[in-house]
Amino acid sequence: MKVLQVSAEIFPLLKTGGLADVAGALPLALNAAGCEVRVLLPGFAPILDDLQNAQVLAQLQAPWGEEVVVRYGRLARLNGLQAYVIDVPVLYRRAGSPYEDEHKLPFSDNDRRFALLGWVASRMAAGLDAQWQPRVVHSHDWHAALAGAYMAYLPPQRQRVASVYTVHNLAYQGLFAPRHFFELGLPASAFAVDGLEFHGQLSFMKAGLYYADHITTVSPTYAREVQTQEQGCGLDGLLRTRAADLSGILNGVDEAVWNPATDATLAAPFDARKPEVKAQCKAALQQQLGLNVAPDAPLFGVVSRLTEQKGLHLVLEVIDELIARGGQLVVLGTGDAALQTAFVERARAHPASVAVRIGYDEPFAHQIFGATDVTLVPSRFEPCGLTQMYGLKYGSLPLVHRVGGLADTVVDCSLEDLAEGRANGFVFNEFNTQALSRAVARAFALYAQPAQWRKVRARAMRQPLGWEQAAGQYLALYQRLCH
Secondary structure, eight states: OEEEEEOSOBTTTBOSSHHHHHHHHHHHHHHHTTOEEEEEEEOOHHHHHHEEEEEEEEEEEOTTSOEEEEEEEEEGGGTTEEEEEEEOHHHHOOSSOSSBOTTSOBOTTHHHHHHHHHHHHHHHHTTSSTTOOOSEEEEETGGGTHHHHHHHTSOOOSSOOEEEEEESOTTOOOEEOGGGGGGSOOOGGGSSTTTTEETTEEEHHHHHHHHOSEEEESSHHHHHHTTSTTTSTTOHHHHHHTGGGEEEOOOOOOTTTSOTTTOTTSSSOOOTTSGGGHHHHHHHHHHHHTOOOOTTSOEEEEEEEESGGGTHHHHHHHHHHHHHTTOEEEEEEEEOHHHHHHHHHHHHHOTTTEEEEESOOHHHHHHHHHHOSEEEEOOSOOSSOSHHHHHHHTTOEEEEESSHHHHHHOOBOOHHHHHTTOOOBEEEOSSSHHHHHHHHHHHHHHHTSHHHHHHHHHHHHHSOOSSHHHHHHHHHHHHHHTO
């Protein structure tokens, strides 16, 4: 089964969030399951710099006239994964992030920069590479969402190519002014309610949802939630009409990257058979951050974008309680300026109990999971969430709001779930400070019972979270679409 995966970023070459982790791990898992996966990526500098044995596959002209070079090679840091990279320096080699300039403002031509990703994907579906034509084009999030739209308007093909579109976060939709539609090379009829038009704007996300043969979300619960008015972001009606073509497949963890037994960033490796070594990681991080080196103080961790959606304002409201109970908190993240300032101020006020680092540092994130006792993920909504899975792998019990993938992976330490041997963390139902506070109290209560805590931690660390199951589900979906 030949599959072309299309995404804007890929770990470990370029990452702004969980999308990159999925884009980097899923192709390798699918290849192990018997697929033949290649990836299509924009020519950002870290991606092109890693492309080995590169050759020019094609020179094209984009619908708006841009000269486009498509290169083919292998990505060295992804075990030689075969890749097509769109090389247009004027579009992709810029200061700032993949999506924003150095002032954190979206690039004014993001519509063309990412429409090109979908357009080249459609050329691949039409046989641009005479030696390799995909049976499935699998595009991810709004950046690659136009792949299905362009494919829908291709001339009839000798071999039908199926399109799959995965929503990683419905809230980020790729909305643009309607004038940009006329640059894209799609027929005028595509700018309609049954197409790309969304309340007078151009919506890449809607295009993905409307035109793909099948839609997936990154967890089963999120697949149900996006069909509701509360979490459908204005697209719930469309998603309900496509319910028969919508499914949720839970993301996995790349165990070659996230494995405390082999993680070189940790002060000491450990696993479910020797979890007591985790105490060395905790002491090392406490010392490094200037926290009290207190083995009996529950250490809570946050690794997150600092946004309201992630529920971090709730965390601010329980910090005093957490400290009063004898706990500590370490935060790593970047985002909303007001939240950043608030966390930094709390760390200054309580330097022995709270440590904050603004920014993103992948090795430091690993060290936080390796050291902490509890991983806080109190998100308002969470399509899948990988953070809680990393917490499970590293014996840092997740404390989560019951939404999306958090609900699919974390079982509360209620009396009945403890008795039945299912509990692996702490879950609260209502998105408010009081509910989070009660969950924090349950975490302290369990921590005060070391034998029970060790039992729950061992269960969490042994939970199967790799990509094998998800890869099998995607493969079954591809096979069904192609027959």
